[in-house]
Amino acid sequence: MKLTIFAATGGIGRQALEQAVAQGHDVTAVVRNPKKLSRQVRVVAADLAAPDPATLELAVKGADAVLSGLGARSSSDTGVAWRGTRAIVQAMKAADVRRIVVVSAAPIGTVPSPGRPNPPKHDPGDGFFVRNLLGPLIKAALRKHFADLAMMEDVLRDSGLDWTVVRPPRLTDGPVTGAYRTAYGQNLLRGLLISRADVAHFMLRALRQPETCKRVVGIAH
Ligand SMILES: NC(=O)c1ccc[n+]([C@@H]2O[C@H](COP(=O)([O-])OP(=O)(O)OC[C@H]3O[C@@H](n4cnc5c(N)ncnc54)[C@H](OP(=O)(O)O)[C@@H]3O)[C@@H](O)[C@H]2O)c1
Numbered sequence: 001m002k003l004t005i006f007a008a009t010g011g012i013g014r015q016a017l018e019q020a021v022a023q024g025h026d027v028t029a030v031v032r033n034p035k036k037l038s039r040q041v042r043v044v045a046a047d048l049a050a051p052d053p054a055t056l057e058l059a060v061k062g063a064d065a066v067l068s069g070l071g072a073r074s075s076s077d078t079g080v081a082w083r084g085t086r087a088i089v090q091a092m093k094a095a096d097v098r099r100i101v102v103v104s105a106a107p108i109g110t111v112p113s114p115g116r117p118n119p120p121k122h123d124p125g126d127g128f129f130v131r132n133l134l135g136p137l138i139k140a141a142l143r144k145h146f147a148d149l150a151m152m153e154d155v156l157r158d159s160g161l162d163w164t165v166v167r168p169p170r171l172t173d174g175p176v177t178g179a180y181r182t183a184y185g186q187n188l189l190r191g192l193l194i195s196r197a198d199v200a201h202f203m204l205r206a207l208r209q210p211e212t213c214k215r216v217v218g219i220a221h
Pocket residue numbers: 007008009010011012013031032033036046047048049050069070071072073077080103104105106149168169170171172196
């Protein structure tokens with residue numbers, strides 16, 4: 001496939017790039033700092049905090065699918081996930097590209113957003129510990145980051161594109177195993193960890209699974 005990978009220098013993005021190339025895909029990487037790329041592929045430089053629509057359109061033109069590991073590196077970057085994803089969606093529409101898979105986060109199912117002001121109080125996949133202790137702590141600490149991701153999910157739901165949102169719990173730098181659990185629309189009971197490599201593995205796998213279109217997918221080891 002011809003794939004355009006946004007944020008291919010991030011933890012998940014780099015894994016997606018490596019695995020996509022290893023699987024024989026023809027990859028275009030969109031990054032803000034091409035010097036950080038781990039592979040020589042076609043590269044488009046773009047700062048997604050202030051994206052140029054024509055550059056992004058060129059980056060996705062002719063792609064069979066788009067993958068994105070975009071997310072704020074620091075609190076000063078917050079907002080980049082939804083604004084950058086909005087720009088990616090606009091570029092895809094202009095270039096007539098329909099399929100996109102992005103990374104969100106496990107707690108987002110219970111985070112309110114303008115498009116989803118009354119989410120359920122608890123994710124059905126969260127056990128007692130996550131519901132009552134870990135979840136509230138993490139949501140308080142990462143409130144702005146999660147609001148950004150929740151708005152990113154709004155952008156995709158409203159896009160009319162064939163999107164998949166992957167919601168991982170805590171990320172690790174473990175190896176690719178392919179041995180993970182997934183669930184539609186909810187988190188995984190006792191699923192507290194997943195490697196970045198396995199999230200990337202699933203993102204690529206989802207491209208061959210049309211049933212993941214317009215779905216949120218929880219994932220965990
Ligand atoms: N950490 C966790 O445990 C955890 C758990 C669940 C979900 N998540 C979500 O998963 C996402 C991906 O995780 P990760 O470990 O792969 O994150 P990461 O390593 O921080 O990667 C973030 C990517 O976004 C890019 N980016 C940020 N601002 C940008 C901008 N203005 N223009 C262009 N690119 C920009 C970064 O580019 P540079 O390489 O140039 O900085 C990097 O490639 C996170 O951002 C988070 O939202 C994280």
